Amino acid sequence: MCKVRPTGYQEIPLGTGEAPSVREAVEHLKALTGSSSELRFGVVKKRQLEPELSVADTDILMNMGFRCKYSWKEGFENTVKGEFS
Numbered sequence: 694m695c696k697v698r699p700t701g702y703q704e705i706p707l708g709t710g711e712a713p714s715v716r717e718a719v720e721h722l723k724a725l726t727g728s729s730s731e732l733r734f735g736v737v738k739k740r741q742l743e744p745e746l747s748v749a750d751t752d753i754l755m756n757m758g759f760r761c762k763y764s765w766k767e768g769f770e771n772t773v774k775g776e777f778s
Contacts, residue, residue: 696758708749709761721766725773 699705713721716734723730751761763771 697756699753699757703753705753706749706751707754708751709765710749710751711765712746712748713765718765718769722769722773725770 719732719734722728723732
């Protein structure tokens with residue numbers, strides 16, 4: 694729960710502040726789901742304007758008193774299980 698409510702319009706990035714690689718995230722999901730899919734990383738080349746890293750700046754959220762309840766891994770696990778509290 695946030696302790697401070699923003700006034701007016703303000704863009705607030707959402708995220709954990711962590712930036713797992715696509716490979717790490719996909720491999721984690723594959724393990725969670727028991728998938729037998731063949732992962733072929735690097736087959737499709739990175740596009741010119743694709744970012745190397747995408748991570749939310751959580752400073753605004755933290756200043757509002759917000760803290761993530763789950764890590765990205767726990768979020769994936771809960772999503773696969775269908776369990777959120």
